[in-house]
Amino acid sequence: MKRGLLVALFASAGIIACQPASQAVKQEKQTLSAQAKTQEKVDKAQLFRKALNAQDKWQKACSNPTQIAPEGVDVAQFIKEMKETIKYPKDGKLVGDWKKGESLALLPKEYKALYGTKGGSRKGNCYACHCGDPRIIACGNIGPSLRGYGNKGIDPKLTYDRIYNSWAQVPCSTMFRFGYHGLLSPEEIAHIVGYLHDPESPINK
Amino acid sequence: MRKVILASLLGGALLFSARAESPTPEQLQILKEMGVSPADVIIEEGREYYHNLKGTTGKTCASCHGQDGDGLVGAYAKMPRYYTDIKRVADIDLRIKSCLEKYVGVDASGKKGRKIIVPLAGYVATLSNGMPISVELKHPEEKRLYEYGKELWFKRVGARDFSCAICHDVLAGKRIRLQKLGAPVRDKLYAHWPAYRISKDKLWTMEDRIRGCYKSFFLFDPDKGKFDFKKNWVKKPPFYIEEIIALELYMKRAANGAKIEVPGLLR
Numbered sequence: 001m002k003r004g005l006l007v008a009l010f011a012s013a014g015i016i017a018c019q020p021a022s023q024a025v026k027q028e029k030q031t032l033s034a035q036a037k038t039q040e041k042v043d044k045a046q047l048f049r050k051a052l053n054a055q056d057k058w059q060k061a062c063s064n065p066t067q068i069a070p071e072g073v074d075v076a077q078f079i080k081e082m083k084e085t086i087k088y089p090k091d092g093k094l095v096g097d098w099k100k101g102e103s104l105a106l107l108p109k110e111y112k113a114l115y116g117t118k119g120g121s122r123k124g125n126c127y128a129c130h131c132g133d134p135r136i137i138a139c140g141n142i143g144p145s146l147r148g149y150g151n152k153g154i155d156p157k158l159t160y161d162r163i164y165n166s167w168a169q170v171p172c173s174t175m176f177r178f179g180y181h182g183l184l185s186p187e188e189i190a191h192i193v194g195y196l197h198d199p200e201s202p203i204n205k
Numbered sequence: 206m207r208k209v210i211l212a213s214l215l216g217g218a219l220l221f222s223a224r225a226e227s228p229t230p231e232q233l234q235i236l237k238e239m240g241v242s243p244a245d246v247i248i249e250e251g252r253e254y255y256h257n258l259k260g261t262t263g264k265t266c267a268s269c270h271g272q273d274g275d276g277l278v279g280a281y282a283k284m285p286r287y288y289t290d291i292k293r294v295a296d297i298d299l300r301i302k303s304c305l306e307k308y309v310g311v312d313a314s315g316k317k318g319r320k321i322i323v324p325l326a327g328y329v330a331t332l333s334n335g336m337p338i339s340v341e342l343k344h345p346e347e348k349r350l351y352e353y354g355k356e357l358w359f360k361r362v363g364a365r366d367f368s369c370a371i372c373h374d375v376l377a378g379k380r381i382r383l384q385k386l387g388a389p390v391r392d393k394l395y396a397h398w399p400a401y402r403i404s405k406d407k408l409w410t411m412e413d414r415i416r417g418c419y420k421s422f423f424l425f426d427p428d429k430g431k432f433d434f435k436k437n438w439v440k441k442p443p444f445y446i447e448e449i450i451a452l453e454l455y456m457k458r459a460a461n462g463a464k465i466e467v468p469g470l471l472r
Contacts, residue, residue: 063359065374
């Protein structure tokens, strides 16, 4: 294509002939990029719609004005199906390393503010909704406070299940289904369980 | 010029916003006493565009709508609505974009376009200040989009099982970290949009707001498997698509009767 144009340009050999040709090239380039832009925009809209339509059937049941009471499904069946999605770490350990859990629970900036070193992650985002470590003041109040969570005698398996798929305990809960959606791996969830249950964790100290 | 004014104004304003809470009445009072809100500077820019921006047709906005926006007084109170010339329901952003492209002859696409559209939207919205929002659902397209907006409002989707309603109806009043969740439907907050966001130093229209919200949904392409920060995150819908306008129609209709007071001032 380009070579063809070049040949044409050379062949015409005169400045007068050259000018309209280069203009044509310019114009053609402009139309092409405009077309590409429109195409890209259509694709983005299509991709967005595809993502919107990727609603699972449980999300659909929760998409009513109450937002918390599933509609059109049997609640016992809802909970049963959600429980079946829960997977456990290969080594079977549900209580992991609290320090790794802390690094998953805190945002990088929160981690740095506490320890001055690199760490933290966007994955857990726990403090957006929960308070826990008293040193973190910028914590949300959407979920209950987790201060002293490990001292309450809660079964770690219940904690694990709650983080993996909160809808197996409370259908339509606001809490993300971290394991179900792959936001956290089973091993990572176990570390956060450690962060919540370990007596050495700042949650319980 | 704008930058200089903003810098001096925002020195103080940013100190307030450091704790990431909504500005308090005292802060708003201080800004009022100073006689100029940073948003006014942007809206002034919009007024400039309205009267002087010329495109390939040689017309300005004022050529059709009159000096000082005379013909557009009250127009914003009725948006979004169906427009016969573009055969679409349009919000203020899309209406201005269409006008710029169709009648003024200015390319208003993409980020460059937003730099013209947003100040213009701010300016045109201020022309309806003090008037009650009065979105009517007359045209079948308006009715259809309203219903679609309502559906989207409650639709829980994405890797965080979010919907608009879960945060802005059910949990409204609670905090995400230190940021309080507003209730646009219940409290008719649409009356304060477009709004100036101190933390971003930008005027935001409702389109910007909705796109920002959808980013937090963690939407993903189901064909590529589960959500992934790097590989599978459908961050924001493109501007001006039906879904955004439908949600605006739903929220603004709910705000009917509320007195328009723009630009709002937010964290």
